[in-house]
Amino acid sequence: MANQKVHVKKGDQVLVITGKDAGKKGKVLAVEPKNSRVFVEGINIVKRHTKPTQASPQGGIREKEAAVASSNVMLLCPRCSKPTRISKKLMPNGTLARQCKRCGEVIEK
Incomplete structure (x- = not known):
């Protein structure tokens, strides 16, 4: 992928326009401009199997957000909400x- 500027920033409200989560809204948690990808709260949830460690002795299956291509999200305007x-x-x-x-x-x- 090309190293390009991303149109959204951390904390922005966005709408997913394509993919399995199309039509859902969420807040941007992190941005990876190097890969043109963003992490959106509650979007593209994946399951991660973790081994027990001292930090989490239970281990098990954790759910977390995976990255979404920045071209698949649109910024929601705070004033007009579109x-x-x-x-x-x-x-x-x-x-x-x-x-x-x-x-x-x-x-x-």
Whole structure:
């Protein structure tokens, strides 16, 4: 995969648009820009068989979120609550901010 910028950040609300979890919403837990993948809360749950360790003496089967391709999620605008693409807007202080393409709201993190 190409090393590209990802349109979502940790803490953003997103909507999954393709795959087995299509239509579900969740919060971004982590972003891997190197692989263009994101971890979304409650999406793409996998089972991991773990051996007993000192930290978890029981061991057993753990469920956790696996990565999803960033192209399979869309950012949910906090103002209009709709899935949207983003544009970059130059702010007066010289920084770039993300902006909702639907309603024009500046999405700050």
